[in-house]
Amino acid sequence: MEKSVSVSDSDGSTFTPLVAIELAEDIKEEAVAWLLNRIKDKQQQAGADLLVDQLPREGLSDKKGNPNIFIVGATWLRLLYGAEEVGLVKEFNDGSMRGFTYANKENFKSFQGDGDGFLSIAECQYIIKHELDTLRAKEETHVPGYTQVKLYPGKSITRRMQSKGIMIQIFPLHMKEDLKRLSLSWYQKVKLSFQPLDDIRQYFGESLALYFGFLEYFTLALVPMAFFGIPYYLFDWESYDKYVLFAVFNLLWSTVILEVWKRNSASLAYGWGTLSRKKAFEEPRPGFHGVLGLNPVTGREEPVFPYTRRQLRMYLVSVPFVLLCLYLSLYVMMIYFDMEVWALGLHQEEPTLWSSLLLYVPSIIYAVVIEVMNRLYRYAAEFLTEWENHRLESSHQNHLILKVLVFNFLNCFASLFYIAFVMQDIVLLRQSLATLLITSQVLNQIMEAFLPYWLQKRRNKKVHTRNQKSLAEQELPLSEQVRLEADMNTYLGTFDDYLELFLLFGYVSLFSCVYPLAALLVVLNNVTEVYSDALKMCKVFKRPFSEPAADIGVWQLAFETMSVISVVTNCALIGMSPHMKAYFPESETQLILLVVAVEHVLLAFKFFLAFVIPDIPKQIQIKLARLEFQSLEALKKRKMLEVASGIPNKS
The missing domain is CATH 1.20.5 (Single alpha-helices involved in coiled-coils or other helix-helix interfaces)
Structure with a gap:
């Protein structure tokens, strides 16, 4: 753990700043004093027992900026007790992974002296965040100076202040030396090697490390598909019948890689101490609101929201809106097909080089429209899910993911299904798949990597004119570093990153048998994605708080569902091949029955593989x-x- 920078609180205690709290610029002084006292009070007095100091305004060239930024740290003793409180799991001297207890601390591997270095920076920041989130109201009925901001006994103070805009943000601070070392081993040198997942986990936590682990695993798993796809593309371009073997390989591949990943993620999570970690009691979301009532679980008074009212919002508003968006997506798809017919007609009337290029224009325009519609729908889905007012963050995320997945799946793949099974035009299917895949990858790299990095560089130059180097390359005063980080974009989690991988997995598993280069394109995209995502995490976004995770969550189910759909799709494509139809020249019904039978056998085999391959290694x-x-x-x-x-x- 880096401890090169230290500050002193009002009591003279020296500590390393780990977390920053930004309050509203016009916050009442009595609210500030009350909050700081509650943060510094001992646990016996229902405080957080943390160390806190106000950030000095030195280093601001224009003497402007929010003065109400505070840095928070803790003594090592407090952090060790906090590690026991949050249920951290560490390696015991006998090699097993056990929940950490302070009384038994000497029996844990790597514990030396007072424990300095035993906890990673990410774990220390997670402990402080937990203590701040669980700082609960006592006899206070409202935030001092804000009679309208009610407080409820036993409920989180910081979550309440965040939901009312009194507290703007809480974010963990970067450690410059640690960040330099991680950047050097992660993305600053182009090399053929595995990602430093343990270092990523030490700095950013398990949730983000599992994402990069899955990205790396998915990329490596695509290599066999890309290896077999290149000769299929080069030598069998016009022979669609020979893609049957590639489709069968595709089916087995999509099943095996997901089952093996569950074993790999279990191994990673066990080594990181999250596989056996007990799930903590989940607090209500900061944005959750309702009338004052009694929680049937805790017996405390807190805001409650009627279950029936939430269900009515979901089924009378959210579901019809999602269906309307799906209809609009299909309508746009039909406009795209009209453009395809128009471009094909021009080319057939007078074939030229320009008319040949014009054939790709409708697909490119449609790919751009798909990306725009996906992003617009995402904002609408977030608004609706927030309006549904789910009490827990996990429930909120699950409903948001479901809305977004349904729309993105239809919006991205509906045209391909229509071309494949209604129009039955394999040439157009290959062209559309290639154009959609390439265009979406280019747009994603621009929107998710280049644009945020460019905007952050401009913001850095505007705010810090005397030093235009990036955070990881410069030595800034503590006050300027914290203000620079406060101005950075907030990382909103791995949702968009997993969604992109989900769609790429769909392009490969559903239709790559008609365009074998799809896997190769996704491999190239993922390699650049590793470096661009690493660059964003280290230079563009605020450092996110560590989130304990034992797996990739609901996304595992999403990928497995896509894998099941790919069985149906590939079997249907095999049945459509002229080579298969030649075996049943007189009875198309027999061919359909055969395809359905084979599909059921493959699905049974798929579920059999999922059953015989244990999710957790023996x-x-x-x-x-x-x-x-x-x-x-x-x-x-x-x-x-x-x-x-x-x-x-x-x-």
Whole structure:
């Protein structure tokens, strides 16, 4: 852990600043004093027992800016107790992964002295964020100076202040030396090697490390598809019948890679201590609102929102809106086909080089329109999901993902399904797939990598005219560094990154048998994606808080669903091949029945593979079972000692 920069709080305690809190510029002084006291108060007084100091205004060239920025840290003793409180899992001396306890700290591997270096920076910042989020109201009925901002006993103070705009943001600070080392090993040198996933996890946390792990795994898994696709493309361009073998390979590939990934992610999560980590009690979202009522689980008074009212909003507003958007997407698709007919007609009337190029214009325009519609719909889906007022962040994210996936799937793939199974035009299908894939990749790289980086560079130059170097390359005063980071874009999570990979997986698994170069294009895209995403995380976005994760969550189900759909699609494409139709010249019904039968056999085989390939490797299952057995034995011994000593059993 880097400790080159340290500050002192009002009591004279020196600490390393780990987290910054930005309050509203016009916040009332009594609210600031009250909040700081609650942050610094001991836990026995219902405080967070953290160290906090106001950021000095030195380094501002124009003497403007928000003065209400505070930096937060903690003593090592407080962080170690916090590690036990949040349930961090660390490696024990016997090699097993166990929940950390302060009383047993000396038996954990890598624990030396006072524990300095035992916790990663990301874990320390996560602990501080947890303590701030769980800073709860006591007898206060409202935030001092804001009678309209009600407080409820036992509910989070910081979440309430964030939802009311009194607290603008809480963000973890970059550590410049650590960031330089990570950047050097991650993206600053182009090299053929695996990503430093352990270093990424140490700096950004498990959730982001799992995303980059999946991106790397997906890219490597595409290499066999790309390897076989190149000769198919070069030598069998006009022979569609020979793509049957490629389609069968596609089916097996899409199943096996997802099952193997679950094993890989389990191994990563076990080594990082998140596979066996107990799920923490989930707090309500900052944006959740409702009338004051009684929580049936905790028994505390808090805002509640009627379940029936939320369901009415979902089924009477959200669902009809999503259906309307799907209809508009299909309508735009039909306009695209009209453009294709128009371009083809011009080319057939007078074939020239320009008319040949014109054949690709409708697909390019349609690909751009698809990207625009996806982004516009995303904003609408976020607004609707927020309006539905889900209490928990997990529920909010699941409903948002479902809305976005349904629309993106139809918007991106409906035209390809129509061309393949209604028009049955393999040449147009190949052309459309190639154009959509290439155009979407180019647009994504511009919108997600180049544009944010360019905007951040301009913002840096505008705010810090005397030094135009990037954050990772310069030595800035602490105050200027924190203000620079406060002005950075906020990383909104891995949602968009997984969505992009989901769509690319769809292009490859659904239709790559008619365009075998699809896998190669996705490999090239993913290689550039690794570097562009790494650059964004280190230079463009604020450092995100670590999020414990044992897998990729609901996205695993999304990819598996796409894999099931690919079985149906590839079987239908095989059945459409002239080579297959030649075997059933008189009865198309027999061909259809055969295709359906083969599809069911392949689906059964797919689910059989999913069953026989364990999600968690055997050796990790044994370690988890042994740890559970040891925990039960320790609990039994403790109860026996309590009974023998006459101590009443509190459980």
